[in-house]
Amino acid sequence: MRIRGFKHLVGFSLLTLLLVLLSGCSSHTTAQKTARSSQSVKKVSQVTTKSDPYAHWQSVKTVKLPILMYHSISSGNALKVPATEFKAEMTYLKQHHYRTLTTTEAVYALSHHRIPQSKIVWITLDDSYTDNKTAAWPILKANHQHATINFITGFATHANHLTLADAKQMQASQAIDFQSHTVRHLDLNSLTYQQQLTEMTASKRWLDQKLHQKTTVICYPAGRANQATVRAAKKAGYRYALSTAPGIATSKQDHYNLTRQRVTPGMSLTTFATLLN
Numbered sequence: 001m002r003i004r005g006f007k008h009l010v011g012f013s014l015l016t017l018l019l020v021l022l023s024g025c026s027s028h029t030t031a032q033k034t035a036r037s038s039q040s041v042k043k044v045s046q047v048t049t050k051s052d053p054y055a056h057w058q059s060v061k062t063v064k065l066p067i068l069m070y071h072s073i074s075s076g077n078a079l080k081v082p083a084t085e086f087k088a089e090m091t092y093l094k095q096h097h098y099r100t101l102t103t104t105e106a107v108y109a110l111s112h113h114r115i116p117q118s119k120i121v122w123i124t125l126d127d128s129y130t131d132n133k134t135a136a137w138p139i140l141k142a143n144h145q146h147a148t149i150n151f152i153t154g155f156a157t158h159a160n161h162l163t164l165a166d167a168k169q170m171q172a173s174q175a176i177d178f179q180s181h182t183v184r185h186l187d188l189n190s191l192t193y194q195q196q197l198t199e200m201t202a203s204k205r206w207l208d209q210k211l212h213q214k215t216t217v218i219c220y221p222a223g224r225a226n227q228a229t230v231r232a233a234k235k236a237g238y239r240y241a242l243s244t245a246p247g248i249a250t251s252k253q254d255h256y257n258l259t260r261q262r263v264t265p266g267m268s269l270t271t272f273a274t275l276l277n
């Protein structure tokens with residue numbers, strides 16, 4: 001009797017367990033499984049795209065990268081390029097199949113001597129003027145192009161300059177990224193090493209924290225730099241620095257003095273094209 005009772009109990013328990021497994025849990029388990037497998041697919045595709053976005057980039061002996069320098073996109077003086085001209089220039093780049101690099105891509109190209117295609121360009125706009133948002137950004141977005149704005153962090157509350165909200169909005173569009181143009185846009189040459197370091201570290205911290213990024217490039221105000229400037233740029237954690245000295249930047253250049261090509265108002269497209277070669 002005892003043995004039979006025990007067997008009965010074991011049989012009943014097993015049956016109960018089976019029923020529970022088949023009923024209540026089954027749909028839940030399937031749902032979980034589905035969720036898990038779709039997650040793993042997602043993960044795999046993320047890993048594939050994230051692991052090496054540069055897989056197809058070609059190694060070259062020397063990367064030649066024209067870095068275009070703009071400031072305000074408006075009219076009035078030699079630093080201001082009218083929106084109509086900026087649009088014609090961006091259209092020229094698009095029609096001639098130039099790839100407009102992001103800062104991350106430009107840094108990768110210069111540091112690894114690799115390029116995604118032969119025609120590349122890095123568009124930079126200095127001083128973070130409001131017209132970069134109202135005039136340049138719509139053109140870049142429409143053309144699916146990218147530009148880097150060298151942001152003066154201390155001017156984010158000044159009239160006629162991009163605010164933090166502007167920067168966040170533009171950054172989210174992925175058409176624009178932001179690098180440092182110091183806090184106050186002072187002539188670094190006239191500052192002590194320590195003052196230069198503060199200008200560079202404080203602006204980097206501001207951009208890093210507020211835009212959730214790792215700022216890698218410093219653009220020297222007025223392009224001026226001395227030996228202390230370069231030391232401070234390295235110390236502050238920048239990997240590359242932009243000057244205003246003319247010329248096409250290369251991967252063999254001093255990382256802390258990349259040359260740029262200035263685009264001036266009234267420039268013909270023929271002249272503009274010469275800046276790229």
Ligand SMILES: [Zn+2]
Nearest residue numbers: 126127221222
């Ligand atoms: Zn400037």
